[in-house]
Amino acid sequence: AGSAVRGTCADIRTHGARPVAFGALFVFGGAADRFAASEHAPLEAIARVNYDLWLPADCPHCRAGLAFENVSDAPAPPPPSRVA
Numbered sequence: 001a002g003s004a005v006r007g008t009c010a011d012i013r014t015h016g017a018r019p020v021a022f023g024a025l026f027v028f029g030g031a032a033d034r035f036a037a038s039e040h041a042p043l044e045a046i047a048r049v050n051y052d053l054w055l056p057a058d059c060p061h062c063r064a065g066l067a068f069e070n071v072s073d074a075p076a077p078p079p080p081s082r083v084a
Contacts, residue, residue, distance in 0.1 A: 001051055002031025009039065 005022050012019050022036050022043045029051030036043035056062045 001028040002035055005032040005035055005043070009035075 005024070008022070009019055019039060019041050021041050022032070022039075024032065024043065024045045025047070027033065027043065027045040027048045029049075033043055054060070054062075
């Protein structure tokens with residue numbers, strides 16, 4: 001989503017190197033692409049995923065009253081079995 005690319009770039013620069021390209025499995029949203037462009041380095045990825053974030057009042061799902069699963073309500077997994 002951009003923060004990992006910025007952090008990696010900062011670490012690389014800390015050690016005196018200059019990044020010439022960035023790579024990622026997934027790129028979420030456009031922040032990483034914009035950062036890579038500002039560094040004049042290409043960003044290669046296996047997949048790019050739209051990553052739109054909204055305030056609750058602007059969220060189309062919230063406005064439509066769509067319920068999302070509450071993970072904390074999921075049943076607990078059974079304890080691991082012990083083999084003697």
